[in-house]
Amino acid sequence: MTSAAGSPPTGRARLADVAALAGVSVGTASKALNGAGRMRPETRQRVLDAVEELGFRPNQHAQSLHSGRSWTVGLMTTDGIGRFSTPVLLGAEDALGAGKISVLLCDTRGDAIREQHHLRNLTDRRVDGIIVTGRRTDPRPPLTGIDPAIPVVYALSPSTDPADTSVVTDDRGGAHLAVEHLLATGRTRIAHVTGPEHHQAARDRARHAVEHLAGAGLELATGRVHFGEWSEAWGRRAADAVLRTAPDTDAVFCGNDQIARGVADALRERGKEVPGDIAVVGYDNWDTMALACRPPLTTVDMNLAEIGRIAALRLLQAIDAEPDPGVHTVPCRLVVRESS
Amino acid sequence: MTSAAGSPPTGRARLADVAALAGVSVGTASKALNGAGRMRPETRQRVLDAVEELGFRPNQHAQSLHSGRSWTVGLMTTDGIGRFSTPVLLGAEDALGAGKISVLLCDTRGDAIREQHHLRNLTDRRVDGIIVTGRRTDPRPPLTGIDPAIPVVYALSPSTDPADTSVVTDDRGGAHLAVEHLLATGRTRIAHVTGPEHHQAARDRARHAVEHLAGAGLELATGRVHFGEWSEAWGRRAADAVLRTAPDTDAVFCGNDQIARGVADALRERGKEVPGDIAVVGYDNWDTMALACRPPLTTVDMNLAEIGRIAALRLLQAIDAEPDPGVHTVPCRLVVRESS
DNA sequence: ACCGTCTAGGAAAAGGTTTGCCCGTGACCT
DNA sequence: AGGTCACGGGCAAACCTTTTCCTAGACGGT
The missing domain is CATH 3.40.50.2300 (Response regulator)
Structure with missing residues (x-):
């Protein structure tokens, strides 16, 4: 039970204590732990038993010092x-x-x-x-x-x-998913409301949405992308603008969930049914927005x-x-x- | 320029390199760096210069190994x-x-x-x-x-x-702040809508709100605390319940900002002016909720x-x-x- | 019986810094 | 002039593990 030299100055067991208890040298104990070197199975076992008994855990600082990692x-x-x-x-x-x-x-x-x-x-x-x-x-x-x-x-x-x-x-793929979903559910007069034009994400999503629509022979319902802010307030304002410009819009693809929620709120308040009259798709899948929205938002999750x-x-x-x-x-x- | 022994095996300079360049021993170099020990100012300076020249940074693993920290x-x-x-x-x-x-x-x-x-x-x-x-x-x-x-x-x-x-x-202080603010702005028929009763925060805030009202000789407008969930949907439902039970309610203190937002939305949709007819106070100061709310929420920030x-x-x-x-x-x- | 080979395990260096202890030198005091 | 003291700085241990090299013993082959 007495571990050779002095008891460890730090409360923790050192490899030296393990070695002493197992009756081997420090080097051998190390090898036993790391599976390296060849040794009799029972020797290895003695070391492992000692580790167990002492609750030994290697000192990471020493390991790191040695390995450089x-x-x-x-x-x-x-x-x-x-x-x-x-x-x-x-x-x-x-x-x-x-x-x-x-x-x-x-x-x-x-x-x-x-x-x-x-x-x-x-x-x-x-x-x-x-x-x-x-x-x-x-x-x-x-x-x-x-x-x-x-x-x-x-x-x-x-x-x-x-x-x-x-x-x-993949902003391209995200925009693609959203637009494709709207097309697949029969929407053809699609508007796009998004964040500031100086944000790459806004630009990319808009561009790819437009491209994908073009691939289906369509254009944006309002003829342009509505750049603004990433906020509900902007979503509400933009929804009004969309309804004014193109009252027959049947879907709005939004650059993020906040905008989408603003859009959904404004549409409801203008007497439009979502999704009956107009579908709304968001971006981000931010639960607190997407789930709290009335109705809960279809949205793109960036994973x-x-x-x-x-x-x-x-x-x-x-x-x-x-x-x-x-x-x-x-x-x-x-x-x-x-x-x- | 040649640093004594071999160039450092790791691309980085070691204290030994510094010491060699400064023409002192490793220990002295260490003391120079740490301000410990006594030495001539110019010696210390030589070491510091060497540190500068070599871009020396101490190896934290070694330090940690030694200090145990x-x-x-x-x-x-x-x-x-x-x-x-x-x-x-x-x-x-x-x-x-x-x-x-x-x-x-x-x-x-x-x-x-x-x-x-x-x-x-x-x-x-x-x-x-x-x-x-x-x-x-x-x-x-x-x-x-x-x-x-x-x-x-x-x-x-x-x-x-x-x-x-x-x-x-300090949930007690938070509830206190909210209620005191409502009282100070002349509200007297105050309702409280909050989260699940099995949440300590909900219980505490409710209890302290009630106590503080009692201190002003008042009771909750609806006669009870509305426990529910921490969601907007609950806030909306609860607002309806409050209006039904106590139509003369002039303030709602909510257990969090989501509830508060739900309450504010429902009140607006029921034709009540916020804050004209009814004041709403939230809890958490969660920007995306508090600022997006119509109108922006007065709320308790937990710091x-x-x-x-x-x-x-x-x-x-x-x-x-x-x-x-x-x-x-x-x-x-x-x-x-x-x-x- | 001797030599070679193989294996288990030990000894020691390396990794880099801190720090207690010690020594030499020069200054100061008597 | 000799002794004491302080100061500057060096030496080496300690922190703990990994890994390389080496040795002693055992075993097999001839």
Whole structure:
């Protein structure tokens, strides 16, 4: 029961204690634990029994010091933890945590100084890799001043440098899904209300919606895309505009769920039945909006958690020295509810 | 320029390289960096110059191995990263990141297995402390099987063990603020619509609202608390019930912003002016609800980020071996908008 | 019976920093 | 002039694990 030398100064058992208890050397104990080296089965078992008895857990700092790896990745989010980055972050955490990798959370609040601060911190901690997520789909400049040996994956907001690895949502496919669904349910006079034109997501979704309509020989019911804000208030105003311009509109594809909800509210208040008279389709599948809407919204789900998960997998791959640069898109999914 | 022995095997400069360049021993270089020990100013400066020239950054793994500290705290959130835990988490991250402490994110998804898994992981990493946040204000059982040497602070959901340190919102004060505001603006026939009675937050807010009204010699306009769900749909239904039971109601205090929004919508649709005829006050100050509501909601802000920050500070304090057990409440703040 | 081969397991270095302890030198005091 | 003290700085242990290299013993073959 007495473990050779002094009892461990830290309350925890060290490998040396295990070795002493098992009657082997420290090196042998290590090999027994890691399955390396050859040894008699009963010797290995004695070591494992000792581990069990002492409740030994290896000191990760020592392991990391030796291996140079920290079994940790940095997760930098640039806008607080917004509605978009949260699921991405959770997806990544899930994929990484399944292994023995943990996630260091860094929030830059969009501040370049903070970003540098965190970057230095992560570098000092010798993280194995970094995932950068943004709030929007607009490309962002790559991290600067970073040790090139640390792999980086950009999620949601791609890097402007095509040599980096980015994982983004498929806005084209999303718009396609929404429009196709409306067409398939017999709608032909479709309007599009979305966010600010200077947002890439708004532009992309609009462009692909228009293209897809054109492919079916159709045009937008109001003849143009209604760019505005990502808000309910804008959705309400835009709905009025749509009804004025093209009273025969039978569907509105909205750039996000907030707009869609505003549209649905305004339509109802103008005496239009949703979906009887006019179908409404949103984008984001943000539960609190989509489910609270009257009626609940059909909407495009970007599979954000999946984006996070894939970003994590790409990162793991890059850590194993098999980087796969370029922009990877993750398909969306249509969630059909009662508004269409 | 040649740095004594071999060039560093890792691309990074080691303290030994710095020492060689400065012409001192490794130990001295270390002391120069840490301000410890006594030495000639010019010696210290030579070391600092060498650090600068080589871009030296200490290897944290080595530091941690030596000190036993990881300069890291675990942040366990039990329900994904919900609307409530997110601000708490950011507040904590902010307070901790200001020092040189980083945050390890662990999401248990409410799963006890996962919680144990993460707990072992955090223990293995020798985190300096752990912050546990929940979704609700209901007390939760303390972490089990944890090394007692690791300080833990519970945020938002207090621990059931009063010997633990918990930081929670002040539901009493919040209810007080809301009711006082309504009274101060001349309302006297006040109804209360809130969430499920089995939620502590709902019970507490209701109880304190009633008590405060009683203090002013008043009772609830409908004679009872309307317990239900935390949803807009419930808010709408409850508003109807309130109007039926007590048509002369001139204010509704709601248990959260979703309910409040539902109430406001229903009131408007029943031809009641908000706030002209009836004032509405929400709870949570959840922007997307409070601002999108027509009219924008007066609401109670729980200062969640502050809760996170204070939890972080308490944790730092506990890490410095000055624990301060018990439940600490953080006051709320009333945000007055147009609904009252 | 001797030599070669193979195996189990030990010894020690490496990974990088901190820190307690010690020593040499120069200054100051008596 | 000798002793004491303070100061500057070096040495080495400690933190703990992994991994390479090596040795002693056993076993088989001739």
